[in-house]
Amino acid sequence: MNESFPLLEIDGVTVAFGGLTALEDVSFAVREGETVALIGPNGAGKTTLFNAVCGLVRPGRGTVRIAGAPAPSSATGLVRAGVSRTLQGLGLFDTMTVLENVLVPLSTTGGDTARAAATLARLGLTDVAGRAAGTLPYPERKRVALARALVTEPRLLLLDEPAGGLGADDIDALATTVGDLAGDGRGVLLVEHHVDFVMKVADRVVVLDFGRVIAAGTPDExxxxxxxxAAYLGVGAA
Amino acid sequence: MDRLVFLVAAGLAHGAVLALFAQSLVIVWRANRVINFAQAALAVVAVYAALAVTAVSGSWWLGAFAGVVAGGLLGAAAERGPMRLVPTHTPLPGIIVAIGLVMILQAGLAIAFGPEYQPVPAPLSERPFVLAGIPVLSPYDLLVLVVAGLVMAALALGFTRTSLGLQLRAAAFAPETARLLGVRVSRMITLGWMLSLATAALAGLLLVPTELGLHPHALDGLFVQAFAVAVIGGLDSPAGALLAGLLVGVLVSLVSGYLVAAAAPLAVLALLTLVLLVRPGGLFSAAKERAA
Structure with a gap:
């Protein structure tokens, strides 16, 4: 990674599907040690932006750069560039054990069981390492998904609705974990609907509506x- | 009693070959959700290659090795060639292309080598050992059991204990997720086909010396029985293929020995029907379907 560039730099990205413009001239950056939250109503373009970063959709205009270099077009290249993501629907391999789930990304980048075990320990999953992922309660499954994203020790972490479906205690624990990640010098970009969580963990918030950035700044701003x-929070929200 | 022991022993040896071939169908099913109806035709090409190498070298073992390698290469060629061009949103195009491949391969073999059965001697004696006056397994039967057991154990260990096996399983169960995690899914699918056809070729190599010989259609019957075995065991289950293979092998042997050989396919179909009625996913099917 080049230290002088932002970990993620999105510059004038426009994505259209046929006649529908999903993203229009979106620009922002994520720097080391920074947590940026991407919020907006359903259909605002948040997941499309994630997919553009991951190379799953190709911007019609604009660029996505990882640490100053054009974002790799393949998922393998992205993982090797130090980028990792969680999925909105968890995407766990339910019949595999928790440990095996965490070992899958390591199998492509190199890394041993010790690193996987350390990541599981960090997220309090050691006791369930041998259990099939599909048999765990939802909050633990969320942590498995996070462990799988963290095990490759990414510099930039993309979290797709990490607080979705969690109770208050689990959200508090997640906020602590995300805070620790940024404290380690990682960049974190998260898409989230849970406004209280966003306001607690984010250093900056980018608000999308109909594919355009309508606001960006600190949570208070x-x-x-x-x-x-008007677009998202509603009167009296947060 | 003597007859029962003999028939069960012979059934286990045949069942091991069935299990091995069924394993090959399970591997390709798990790799990209395809029942490869060209499995037998591709495998028989590999057996012809093995026979050619055996004829040149004089070594059955060298021929067998060449046959397994040829099977792997044919698997890669089939997957990277016709099967990759087939639309995957519905299974029918894949089935039609596979059947077309069968016709081309079997006609080509008949043109190249003739339609007659070519005798293939076994590398070891087929005379059974006699224990306490009861004929049991022959040295060749023992070889079949040992080789099939070792290969299936190696496959099981490979899939569960190695990094490559983990990637193969991840790519098979949830290809899109695996791709996002950096797994080269396309490469894994090709590798799955190579493993599958190498296994099928080995099963064919082990079967042919116990049958009438080599012929373009020599493995058709094996495919039909092994397909039933794979469905009975659960298409997702390697362990199911092993146990169902042994079960069907013994069933075929007992029905052939006590009734008539012509009744054996009916017995297999009856067992298949029963299993599909009671447990449609197969006896050892996984609870979860593959994810997107």
């Missing part, structure tokens, strides 16, 4: 923005 209230 965004919270007071009338355009954001």
């Amino acid at each position: 965004v919270r007071g923005d009338p355009a954001v209230e």
Whole structure:
């Protein structure tokens, strides 16, 4: 990674599907040790942006750069470039054990069982390492998905709705974990609907609506923005 | 009693070959959700290659090795060639292309080598050992059991204990997720086909000396029985293929020995029907379907 560039730099990205513009001229950056939250109503283009970063959709205009270099077009290249993501639907291999789930990304980048075990220990999953992932309660499955993303020790972590479906205690624990990740010098970009969680963990918030950035700034700045209230937060929210 | 022991022993040896071939169908099913109806035709090409190498070298073992390698290469060629071009949103195009491949390969073999059976001697004696006055397994039967057991154990260990096996399983169960995690899914699918056809070729090599000989259709019957075995065991289950293979092998042997050989296919179909009625996914099917 080149230290002088942002970990992730999105510059003027526009994505269209046929006649529908999903993203229009979106620009922002994620730096080392920074947590950036991407919020917006359903259909605002958040997941499309994630997919553009991961090379799953190709921008019609604009560029995505990872540490100053064009983002690799393959998932393998992205993992090797130090980028990792979780999926909105978890995407665990339910019939595999928790340990095997965490070993899958290591099998492509090199790494041993000790590193996987250390990651599981960090997220409190050691006791369930030998259990099939599909048999775990939902909050633990969320942690397995996070462990799988963390095990390759990415510099940039993309989290797709990490707090979705979690209770208050689990969200508090997740906020601590995400705070620790940024403290380690990682960049974190997360898509999230849970506004309280976003306001707690994010250093900066980018608000999308109809594929355009309508606000960006610190949580306090965004919270007071009338355009954001109108588009997403609603009166009295957060 | 003597007859029962003999028939069960012979059934286990035949069942090991069935299990091996069924294993090959399970591997390709797990790799990309395809029942390869060209499995027998591709495998028989590999057996012809083995026979050619045996004829030149004089060594059955060298021929067998060449046959397994040829099977792997044919698997890669089939997957990277016709099967990759087939639309995958519905199974029918894959079945039709596979059947077309069968016709081309079997006609080509008949043109190249003739339609007659070519006798293939076994590398070891087929005379059974006699224990306490009861004829049991022959040295060749023992070889079949040992080789099939070792290969299936190696496959099981490879899939569960190695990094490559983990990637193969990840690519098979949830290809899109695996791709996002950096697994080269396309390469894994090709590798799955190579393993599958190498295994099928080995099963064919082990079967042919116990039958009438080599012929373009020599493995058709094996495919039909092994397909039933794979479904009975559960198409997702390597362990199911092993146990169902041994079960069907013994069933065929007993029905052939006590009734008539012509009744054996009916017995297999009856067992298949029963299993499909009671447990449609197979006796050892996984609870979860493959994810997107």
